[in-house]
Amino acid sequence: MSLKSFLEQMENRKEVLHIEDEVSPNFEIAYIMKSFSDNGPILLFEKVEDTKTKIAANVCGTRRRLCEALGVEQHQLYQRLLEAWRSPKKPRIVDDGAVKEVVEEPDLLRIPVLTHFERDAGPYITSAVVHAKSLDGTTENVSIHRFQVLDERHLAIRLVPRHLYKLWQMAKEAEVDLDIAISIGVHPAVMLAASSPLPFGVCEFDVANTLLNDNLRLIKCKYVDAYAVADAELVLEGRISATKEVAEGPFVDITGTYDIERKQPVVEVVNVMHRRDYVYQALLPSSTEHKLLMGMPFEAAIYEAVSKVVPKVCAVNLSVGGSGWLHAIISIEKQLDGDGKNALLAAFAAHLSLKHAVVVDSDIDVFNILDVEWAIATRFQAGEDLLVIENVRGSTLDSSANQETGLTTKMGIDATRPLSKPKEKFEKARIPASKRVEELTRKLHSL
Ligand code: MN
Numbered sequence: 527m528s529l530k531s532f533l534e535q536m537e538n539r540k541e542v543l544h545i546e547d548e549v550s551p552n553f554e555i556a557y558i559m560k561s562f563s564d565n566g567p568i569l570l571f572e573k574v575e576d577t578k579t580k581i582a583a584n585v586c587g588t589r590r591r592l593c594e595a596l597g598v599e600q601h602q603l604y605q606r607l608l609e610a611w612r613s614p615k616k617p618r619i620v621d622d623g624a625v626k627e628v629v630e631e632p633d634l635l636r637i638p639v640l641t642h643f644e645r646d647a648g649p650y651i652t653s654a655v656v657h658a659k660s661l662d663g664t665t666e667n668v669s670i671h672r673f674q675v676l677d678e679r680h681l682a683i684r685l686v687p688r689h690l691y692k693l694w695q696m697a698k699e700a701e702v703d704l705d706i707a708i709s710i711g712v713h714p715a716v717m718l719a720a721s722s723p724l725p726f727g728v729c730e731f732d733v734a735n736t737l738l739n740d741n742l743r744l745i746k747c748k749y750v751d752a753y754a755v756a757d758a759e760l761v762l763e764g765r766i767s768a769t770k771e772v773a774e775g776p777f778v779d780i781t782g783t784y785d786i787e788r789k790q791p792v793v794e795v796v797n798v799m800h801r802r803d804y805v806y807q808a809l810l811p812s813s814t815e816h817k818l819l820m821g822m823p824f825e826a827a828i829y830e831a832v833s834k835v836v837p838k839v840c841a842v843n844l845s846v847g848g849s850g851w852l853h854a855i856i857s858i859e860k861q862l863d864g865d866g867k868n869a870l871l872a873a874f875a876a877h878l879s880l881k882h883a884v885v886v887d888s889d890i891d892v893f894n895i896l897d898v899e900w901a902i903a904t905r906f907q908a909g910e911d912l913l914v915i916e917n918v919r920g921s922t923l924d925s926s927a928n929q930e931t932g933l934t935t936k937m938g939i940d941a942t943r944p945l946s947k948p949k950e951k952f953e954k955a956r957i958p959a960s961k962r963v964e965e966l967t968r969k970l971h972s973l
Pocket residue numbers: 667668669689724725726727728730
């Protein structure tokens with residue numbers, strides 16, 4: 527259950543586009559990735575300038591591929607994630623793994639790390655799965671972070687104040703550097719687990735192991751006290767400095783705008799391991815892939831929270847247009863008027879970065895934005911169905927939030943049909959069709 531095995535599986539499904547022309551990691555690959563970033567295939571760049579290493583991109587770029595990675599249908603996805611969150615299982619620690627085929631002195635400049643956008647501060651590693659432990663070994667964490675390549679042995683890490691930041695703070699208080707293992711090129715299930723909103727203290731590798739049906743294997747690093755994925759493509763062993771900081775950024779984040787330059791800690795890389803013919807995994811910031819990986823676990827969190835306040839939640843979409851992060855569309859089976867607003871409140875509580883949310887009835891397809899707009903047009907009255915919450919904490923990624931206080935205004939739209947009015951007025955008109963006409967129409971579309 528590795529990136530390699532997933533790529534083979536997708537190859538059989540004709541989901542991999544091989545690019546044989548030579549391209550540069552400096553903008554060229556990112557440019558091509560961007561052109562395929564909306565529901566495109568996996569891209570395998572076979573010939574990369576100045577290196578023998580191939581680059582895989584857009585691996586988790588569609589909902590369908592992520593569902594296939596977990597072996598579920600779309601409607602089973604949230605349940606699968608929620609079950610895994612509730613039943614983490616320790617992966618086996620093994621002595622040997624494919625990633626140990628080559629063990630060498632660090633030279634980060636030999637890895638074909640992409641430079642993505644015009645004003646980015648430099649080349650950035652964007653698919654890095656980071657494992658770290660508390661000094662007493664009782665708390666483990668796995669999360670995805672961006673790393674700016676500074677030189678042969680040094681990276682800058684962006685530490686948003688969450689779990690890894692907390693472990694780093696604890697190490698800082700003890701005046702020691704924090705050991706980390708950076709795994710690059712892993713199975714999509716590991717990426718999804720690492721992006722899941724789990725409480726501090728739950729090790730995301732354990733959740734990944736449950737998602738992979740107990741097939742995740744870890745290795746202990748050679749020089750640092752941390753674990754890496756045994757069949758990753760590439761592993762960097764490093765230490766986050768307790769004292770050394772550097773200017774990190776600007777860098778394009780999920781909304782497609784530039785995140786600002788900040789002082790961030792330096793990571794010294796002390797050892798590199800990789801498969802002999804390793805594939806470097808690229809992930810384009812602000813692509814659909816980025817949005818799905820960050821957003822999908824939160825769809826499950828919203829699904830669970832809203833399920834507690836209304837009888838039935840049908841689907842949740844953190845829409846790509848809302849950067850997979852700021853906009854949610856939730857379909858419910860409503861029992862009483864007012865259910866819609868309660869659903870909105872639960873959604874805002876489940877995903878703190880959520881800014882705008884729309885609740886619709888079960889006959890609306892949350893993934894079809896035209897259908898959602900139709901529901902707003904025909905079932906929503908701003909005077910009654912609009913929920914506005916001012917001065918609340920939202921996402922730091924929202925350019926329009928108050929830049930000093932970080933506060934934002936949240937808006938909920940209850941576009942469910944009012945139960946007090948006749949149902950027929952809101953019914954979607956359909957055209958009756960025989961099997962023969964249905965079949966004929968399908969055929970016409972496939973021409
Ligand atoms: Mn965590």
